[in-house]
Amino acid sequence: MTLVEGHKQIAPDTAVPVWDTDPYDLEVLVDPYDWWADLRAKGDVVYIPRYSALMVGRYETTKKVFSDHENFLSSRGVGLDDFALSKPWRPPSIILEVDPPDHTKTRKVMSRAMSPKVAKALGEDFRQTADALVDEILEKGEIEAVVEFAEAFPTTVFPKAVGMTIVNKRHLVDYGAMVFNSIGPDNELRKDATTRVPEVARWIMEACDRSRLTDDGMGALLFEAADAGDITAEEASLLVRSFLSAGVDTTVTGIGNALWCLANNPAEWEALKADPSLTRPAFEEVLRYTSPVHTFCRTSGRDTEISGIPVEEGTKVICSLGSANMDPEKWGDPENFRVARKPVGHLAFGVGIHGCVGQNIARAELDAVLGALIAKVDRIEWTGDPVWRPNNAIHALDRLPLRFIAK
Amino acid sequence: MVKVTYVQPDGTEVEVEGNEGDSVMATAIANDVDGIVAECGGSMMCATCHCYVNEAWTDRTGERHEGEEDMLECAAAEVRDTSRLSCQIVLTPDLDGLRVQVPEAQV
Numbered sequence: 413m414t415l416v417e418g419h420k421q422i423a424p425d426t427a428v429p430v431w432d433t434d435p436y437d438l439e440v441l442v443d444p445y446d447w448w449a450d451l452r453a454k455g456d457v458v459y460i461p462r463y464s465a466l467m468v469g470r471y472e473t474t475k476k477v478f479s480d481h482e483n484f485l486s487s488r489g490v491g492l493d494d495f496a497l498s499k500p501w502r503p504p505s506i507i508l509e510v511d512p513p514d515h516t517k518t519r520k521v522m523s524r525a526m527s528p529k530v531a532k533a534l535g536e537d538f539r540q541t542a543d544a545l546v547d548e549i550l551e552k553g554e555i556e557a558v559v560e561f562a563e564a565f566p567t568t569v570f571p572k573a574v575g576m577t578i579v580n581k582r583h584l585v586d587y588g589a590m591v592f593n594s595i596g597p598d599n600e601l602r603k604d605a606t607t608r609v610p611e612v613a614r615w616i617m618e619a620c621d622r623s624r625l626t627d628d629g630m631g632a633l634l635f636e637a638a639d640a641g642d643i644t645a646e647e648a649s650l651l652v653r654s655f656l657s658a659g660v661d662t663t664v665t666g667i668g669n670a671l672w673c674l675a676n677n678p679a680e681w682e683a684l685k686a687d688p689s690l691t692r693p694a695f696e697e698v699l700r701y702t703s704p705v706h707t708f709c710r711t712s713g714r715d716t717e718i719s720g721i722p723v724e725e726g727t728k729v730i731c732s733l734g735s736a737n738m739d740p741e742k743w744g745d746p747e748n749f750r751v752a753r754k755p756v757g758h759l760a761f762g763v764g765i766h767g768c769v770g771q772n773i774a775r776a777e778l779d780a781v782l783g784a785l786i787a788k789v790d791r792i793e794w795t796g797d798p799v800w801r802p803n804n805a806i807h808a809l810d811r812l813p814l815r816f817i818a819k
Numbered sequence: 820m821v822k823v824t825y826v827q828p829d830g831t832e833v834e835v836e837g838n839e840g841d842s843v844m845a846t847a848i849a850n851d852v853d854g855i856v857a858e859c860g861g862s863m864m865c866a867t868c869h870c871y872v873n874e875a876w877t878d879r880t881g882e883r884h885e886g887e888e889d890m891l892e893c894a895a896a897e898v899r900d901t902s903r904l905s906c907q908i909v910l911t912p913d914l915d916g917l918r919v920q921v922p923e924a925q926v
């Protein structure tokens with residue numbers, strides 16, 4: 413069998429439009445909006461010869477593939493590698509990269525550890541930290557907000573919420589970025605990530621050990637589930653690892669992208685300040701508009717179809733959550749950032765059984781951050797041009813030169 | 820089409836036409852029904868789509884789903900025997916005329 417990017421070379425159905433392009437081209441990753449429009453224009457599903465994979469980017473089709481865990485598996489990897497045919501670079505995640513019934517068990521434990529109740533209880537600490545951080549930023553006035561704001565907040569509150577006793581902020585942010593780069597093709601981004609894996613992964617595994625965790629954090633809740641026999645202690649450790657790979661870089665990106673949206677849309681910022689009840693909906697719109705996680709893959713576990721087009725077993729389907737979130741068929745005027753839109757059903761957290769299990773925590777973090785900004789900041793202005801940072805799965809900013817003016 | 824009536828805490832009612840296969844939550848969102856927030860969009864992660872199923876309909880809406888109980892524990896309003904997450908009730912022809920009550924609070 414011929415392997416392309418670690419998965420089977422497929423012979424697509426003749427009805428599928430062929431598009432000779434690279435979804436992971438650096439320029440596409442940095443500014444994907446026009447490319448997404450082209451993707452949607454080609455059809456419900458297109459064939460990307462370069463990676464011998466299918467790709468979907470219309471809202472309805474993307475949602476359908478993502479919701480259909482029986483035909484489109486996660487256990488064969490949510491990147492381009494097919495774990496049935498090639499060896500994963502790290503032991504697979506026991507929640508993200510498994511199917512039912514294995515998934516059902518770990519998912520239950522994780523959703524308890526990050527329930528709305530847990531998120532609410534963490535809210536107080538999140539708000540205090542956000543208030544202090546915004547005060548600090550207002551004192552400085554001009555900052556590079558990726559490092560000084562977007563990274564500063566989650567790396568302060570999240571390790572504490574998990575109950576970590578050893579914290580290396582750089583490793584925490586970089587581990588997520590590495591994991592997300594590794595689910596792309598074997599390009600420079602992935603190669604760079606792989607060279608740094610050994611050092612960072614060793615630190616991460618050490619930091620996830622029970623002996624390194626407090627007994628009152630989300631990590632402890634997982635080990636309690638292990639004590640109760642719901643999962644094994646080793647599984648609990650691996651799930652703490654999932655907190656760290658999925659929970660830091662993503663929220664860093666969420667905060668950075670929120671600042672980008674608000675600085676670019678002063679009228680929407682005014683609307684938000686005038687009506688703080690829009691704080692939570694505003695974050696949903698940031699998620700829809702910028703899709704911090706832009707792409708995840710699935711693998712067809714048997715011969716199936718997408719929109720009536722046959723799909724052979726072992727086909728990788730690249731799902732563009734970012735494109736689906738900008739589909740005019742679904743959203744009408746997707747190009748407008750509107751804090752009052754309330755975009756229920758956006759795909760930024762995925763959908764179906766794998767839908768982000770950390771979303772309550774992410775929302776609590778952003779609620780605190782946006783709440784502190786609304787209370788204290790009058791205007792957010794550019795002092796230079798923002799720069800996006802290419803990543804195979806994350807749509808994040810690299811630089812945000814901003815000025816914050818107090819109320 | 821499947822008719823669903825949403826009863827607000829103050830007693831006002833809205834009747835809307837839902838599509839078979841859509842959830843009671845999605846039907847509320849599509850018709851701008853107040854009081855169904857549905858922050859997680861139906862991933863059973865938020866409990867902000869809580870509703871009380873009218874007792875005449877509980878047999879037809881069936882049992883709570885796996886995991887629903889856990890999430891209902893996080894609901895903002897009182898949880899009753901008739902409490903369900905509206906994202907977990909899928910409209911079938913059988914449910915034509917369904918009545919659900921919207922709780923006092925979702926967050």
Ligand code: HEM
Pocket residue numbers: 486490507508509519522654655656658659660662663666703704705708733759760761762763765766767768769770771773774
């Ligand atoms: C803005 C922030 C976030 C975004 C945009 C995001 C996005 C996503 C997406 C798109 C998925 C679906 C993956 C798939 O279906 O293959 C997912 C799953 C997941 N997320 Fe998040 N996430 C965020 C924050 C978090 C946080 C704070 C945590 C907490 C630790 C977290 C933990 C997870 C885990 C463990 C999964 C796997 C769930 C499963 O497979 O059942 N995420 N996330």
Ligand code: FES
Pocket residue numbers: 844857858859860861862863864865866867868890904905906907
């Ligand atoms: S919409 Fe979130 S639990 Fe139903």
